[in-house]
Amino acid sequence: MDKQIKKEVISILVDNQANVLTRVSSLFGRRGFNIDSLTVSATNDPKLSRITVVFTGTEQGLHQIITQTAKLEVVKKIFTLNSNDSIYRELLLLKVKADKTERSAIKEIVEIYRGRIVDLSKDSLIIEMTGASEKLDAFMDMMSCHEIAEVCRTGITGIGRGASWHEE
Structure with missing residues (x-):
């Protein structure tokens, strides 16, 4: 067994x-x-x-x-949902403490990972990113050198490739 x-x-x-x-x-x-x-x-x-x-x-x-x-x-x-025949995605919202001297470095990392900065305040910013869990994990690893204030992840959602469930 x-x-x-x-x-x-x-x-x-x-x-x-x-x-x-x-x-x-x-x-x-x-x-x-x-x-x-x-x-x-x-x-x-x-x-x-x-x-x-x-x-x-x-x-x-x-x-x-x-x-x-x-x-x-x-x-x-x-x-x-087999990983070879399906698409998995997850949403990440990340609040990072950052003053104006840190913002450009953070923005560069966000752009490389194809995320978006969706909110900006004097002392922090909020980043939105979607993708495979591995991508979000790698992004979080890159951001670990900055002060992370809050993290919110949705968890995986997925859909099978090809015919819809009601067409099978």
Whole structure:
């Protein structure tokens, strides 16, 4: 039996109604899974929402939680987002303390990583960046020499390449 731990990204289409997120996330907790990242959004169908969950476990455990999640009556479709066949993105908002002498150096780093400065005050600035988690991690590493005041990351959201879920 394979006990190797791996990360999984799944997309769950659920009924757009109250308490759906609680039902799905509590199932993971009851089964002993820690959710690394969780995002929820509306879809083009007002009756459905999309939940993207990133979690880790053994191959057997991953299969088990996916099977059990699919059995919930509020779940309409569940699928694994394989990194080769999907696009993952994350949003980062970063507040950095910076006076006017530091701003140009920070601006240069932000431009290299294709981010945007969305707010500027006398003693700080706020940077917005989207991309793969690895890109945001690398950017955060570059910014570590500056005084970081606040960090807010959305977690991963993803979508499969090719045909839409309702065309399969």
